[in-house]
Amino acid sequence: MKYLLLICLSLFISCDFLNQKNAVKYNDIIINSQAAIANRFMKIGNAFAIRDSLQIYRCKDALNNTIDSALTVVEELSSLDGSTELKDAALRLFKYYKSINQTKYQEIISIILLPFPTEDDAERLSVLKAGIAAEEEPLDAELVLAQKHLSEKYGFRVEKRDSQ
16 A cells, blocks of 8 residues: 555656646747747847848848747647647737738838938837837736746746847
8 A cells, every 4th residue: 555655646746747847848939939039030120220121121031930930839839738828928929020020110121221211200210119119018928927827837947038
């Protein structure tokens, strides 16, 4: 009887470890996808700074491809013990990224590449940037909260990465 209890306890601990390991892997897939997108946003931001149209459009296309890849990867994830909270939050954020790359970034590019931008152009650029940040903030917060729920449920620690 004592051995049966030890075996059951051992199986329970083993299952718990596997669940935690799966949760960490699930989290990492999503966060690595987000990091790849963030890297592309940084590159297009650098291209904006130097006002190189060829580089800007290459970066915009690369960003679009990275977002599409991330969406595909995350969409293919199953639920984790019936929960899709983190997956759903990531999909909303990544779809937002896709929409700004297709709409607002096109307007930003047209302003940046103007040979002689006016004060109105500069103001419009500021409004676009502020709007993007304001719209993205709740989506980011939702993803962070979903990640926190996952880490608390499965008992792992989330470490913040340094931006590069």
